[in-house]
Amino acid sequence: MQADQPGGMRLHTKPLWSAERVNRAVLALTVTGIVAHFALMPIGMAPVFGVAATDWPLFILLALGGGVLLFEIAQKVLQRDFGADFLAVIAFITGVILGEYLAASLIILMLSGGQVLEAFAMRKASSALNALADRMPTIAHRKDGENITDIGLDDIAIGDLIAIFPHDTAPVDGVVVDGHGSMDESYLTGEPYVVNKAPGASVLSGAINGDAVLVVRAERRARESRYAQIMQVMQEAEQKRPKIRRLGDQIGAWFAPFALLVAFAAWYLSGDAVRFLAVLVVATPCPLLIAIPITIMSAISMAARRGIVIRDPTVLERLPTCRTAIFDKTGTLTYGRPELVEILPAAENDASNVLRLAASLERYSKHPLAMAVLAAADARKLALGDVVRVSEKPGQGLTGVVDGHEIAMTHRKKLIAGDPAMVDILPPSVSGLECAIMIDGAYGATFRFRDSPRSDGKHFVGHLAPIHHFKKIMLLSGDRESEVSHLSQLLGIQESLASQSPEQKVAIVRREAASAPTLFMGDGINDAPALAAATVGIAFGKHSSVTAEAAGAVIPESSLQTVDELFHISTAMRRILLQSVIGGMVLSVIAMGFAAFGLISPVTGAILQEGIDVIAILNALRLALVRNINADLVGGEGEYRL
Numbered sequence: 265m266q267a268d269q270p271g272g273m274r275l276h277t278k279p280l281w282s283a284e285r286v287n288r289a290v291l292a293l294t295v296t297g298i299v300a301h302f303a304l305m306p307i308g309m310a311p312v313f314g315v316a317a318t319d320w321p322l323f324i325l326l327a328l329g330g331g332v333l334l335f336e337i338a339q340k341v342l343q344r345d346f347g348a349d350f351l352a353v354i355a356f357i358t359g360v361i362l363g364e365y366l367a368a369s370l371i372i373l374m375l376s377g378g379q380v381l382e383a384f385a386m387r388k389a390s391s392a393l394n395a396l397a398d399r400m401p402t403i404a405h406r407k408d409g410e411n412i413t414d415i416g417l418d419d420i421a422i423g424d425l426i427a428i429f430p431h432d433t434a435p436v437d438g439v440v441v442d443g444h445g446s447m448d449e450s451y452l453t454g455e456p457y458v459v460n461k462a463p464g465a466s467v468l469s470g471a472i473n474g475d476a477v478l479v480v481r482a483e484r485r486a487r488e489s490r491y492a493q494i495m496q497v498m499q500e501a502e503q504k505r506p507k508i509r510r511l512g513d514q515i516g517a518w519f520a521p522f523a524l525l526v527a528f529a530a531w532y533l534s535g536d537a538v539r540f541l542a543v544l545v546v547a548t549p550c551p552l553l554i555a556i557p558i559t560i561m562s563a564i565s566m567a568a569r570r571g572i573v574i575r576d577p578t579v580l581e582r583l584p585t586c587r588t589a590i591f592d593k594t595g596t597l598t599y600g601r602p603e604l605v606e607i608l609p610a611a612e613n614d615a616s617n618v619l620r621l622a623a624s625l626e627r628y629s630k631h632p633l634a635m636a637v638l639a640a641a642d643a644r645k646l647a648l649g650d651v652v653r654v655s656e657k658p659g660q661g662l663t664g665v666v667d668g669h670e671i672a673m674t675h676r677k678k679l680i681a682g683d684p685a686m687v688d689i690l691p692p693s694v695s696g697l698e699c700a701i702m703i704d705g706a707y708g709a710t711f712r713f714r715d716s717p718r719s720d721g722k723h724f725v726g727h728l729a730p731i732h733h734f735k736k737i738m739l740l741s742g743d744r745e746s747e748v749s750h751l752s753q754l755l756g757i758q759e760s761l762a763s764q765s766p767e768q769k770v771a772i773v774r775r776e777a778a779s780a781p782t783l784f785m786g787d788g789i790n791d792a793p794a795l796a797a798a799t800v801g802i803a804f805g806k807h808s809s810v811t812a813e814a815a816g817a818v819i820p821e822s823s824l825q826t827v828d829e830l831f832h833i834s835t836a837m838r839r840i841l842l843q844s845v846i847g848g849m850v851l852s853v854i855a856m857g858f859a860a861f862g863l864i865s866p867v868t869g870a871i872l873q874e875g876i877d878v879i880a881i882l883n884a885l886r887l888a889l890v891r892n893i894n895a896d897l898v899g900g901e902g903e904y905r906l
Contacts (some may be wrong), residue, residue, distance in 0.1 A: 541866045622673060
């Protein structure tokens with residue numbers, strides 16, 4: 265059962281009759297019954313209704329706990345699910361028929377205890393999701409004139425004025441209408457990313473306010489805001505646990521017949537039905553049912569702590585198998601943060617003054633070019649001016665009033681579309697990025713930018729083959745041949761294709777994926793089809809919901825080091841998963857052999873299988889407990905250890 269949180273987010277709660285509460289009750293009843301069974305042994309009470317007094321506690325728990333067990337398994341059988349749990353039912357019924365009441369009770373202990381342990385481990389593995397939920401406020405401060413009223417997040421309407429107090433978390437996406445300050449928009453990473461805020465600047469839900477009070481006009485409802493969307497993505501990953509669980513049942517579907525065959529063979533050859541029971545008890549493959557979802561959820565949680573959103577858990581399974589890596593260029597192997605390399609002012613303007621005016625306005629923008637303008641102004645130690653009426657509409661550029669001057673940051677096509685005569689005024693077009701600055705409606709200057717390769721790009725590309733076993737690395741881009749070839753040479757990529765349309769990218773990715781498991785990385789909307797076509801798609805950046813929807817994993821704070829950490833998380837998950845599943849099954853098979861030869865009793869087998877369960881769970885939780893990753897790009901030669 266789930267309950268609504270403010271803002272439309274839904275988190276797991278514990279209703280009165282939840283499955284976890286029922287399993288806890290059954291576990292408590294089972295432990296009490298078994299303890300009472302052993303406690304009555306020294307007393308030597310007379311039989312009651314012809315049944316030994318020591319067995320009555322077991323009868324009670326078998327009737328109640330066994331009833332719950334049979335009901336749960338019956339539901340699965342009706343759904344034609346004959347997985348590993350089915351073995352437990354057969355073993356339970358056999359134990360009751362043969363009078364092995366303690367062994368039957370221990371089977372209930374195994375199943376209910378396993379479910380309780382799984383629930384605990386899942387909460388531990390989902391700790392990052394819980395931390396995200398706890399961070400979101402439950403109330404907002406609505407401002408109406410001079411009055412401020414506390415309201416629930418679901419009561420926020422578009423257009424409401426919301427006061428965000430110092431160090432509070434923004435409850436909705438909006439635009440600042442009053443106040444100057446800064447906000448930390450780190451989201452999942454915990455890395456400080458502080459953005460200045462002034463009237464007209466955008467605010468994203470989940471951002472933590474600085475020291476000043478800001479009044480924000482809500483642009484979206486809380487359930488539609490950025491932070492709620494991040495929560496939804498995380499919850500979608502968690503809600504795929506049933507599919508992960510079914511993976512264990514699929515493996516159990518062939519293991520169960522094998523175990524039954526061994527059990528029947530032991531009974532037939534020995535003539536001892538107790539051996540049949542003993543084999544089934546030790547064959548119940550709880551490591552399959554428990555270790556798989558715990559390991560995967562632990563990996564999802566660990567990835568979230570590193571700033572990685574796993575939208576599809578199968579990414580973690582498939583990534584270590586990828587042998588071809590295909591990269592988009594801009595924002596993936598380059599920073600996507602261009603540098604201002606040239607200022608071409610109009611004849612009547614001074615380059616430094618134009619830069620000062622532009623930088624003053626760009627403080628309130630998160631466009632990649634804004635950082636370049638601010639960096640250039642800082643390098644010249646320019647004093648920035650006061651700004652009011654900031655506006656940044658998609659496709660319209662950035663506008664505002666700086667020291668009384670109307671400033672607009674826009675692009676060549678928009679200027680020419682509005683005034684064809686601008687063709688003769690603007691400088692010649694060259695390769696690379698540029699923007700035009702208008703001052704009080706007149707042309708002021710053109711800024712030219714250059715995007716630089718990531719400093720760790722060459723090391724990252726170079727380590728893919730020897731460390732992560734990639735056999736082919738490609739660079740795809742819609743940019744000019746000269747730019748793409750230059751970057752390929754810098755990074756050591758042997759195969760590159762320039763001037764590729766989105767349709768061509770998809771065709772190439774599909775062709776490569778047909779030959780070998782393929783990873784594609786990109787950050788633009790036009791990369792979405794290629795991300796979806798690849799075996800594994802990793803999206804860079806947090807500004808394109810379309811790209812994020814198409815990818816199996818999202819790296820909001822674009823970082824090749826984080827991608828490398830994802831490689832190591834997926835590799836570790838796969839290794840731990842195989843250890844838990846194969847190790848648990850091997851131990852079960854060995855125990856089945858001893859039970860078949862009469863060397864293990866049903867009671868001993870149940871205790872032994874419970875020990876195997878605990879080992880599998882503890883092994884599966886290793887990822888949830890790890891805090892640091894010694895990835896290859898940190899220190900150059902490090903290897904990941906768990």
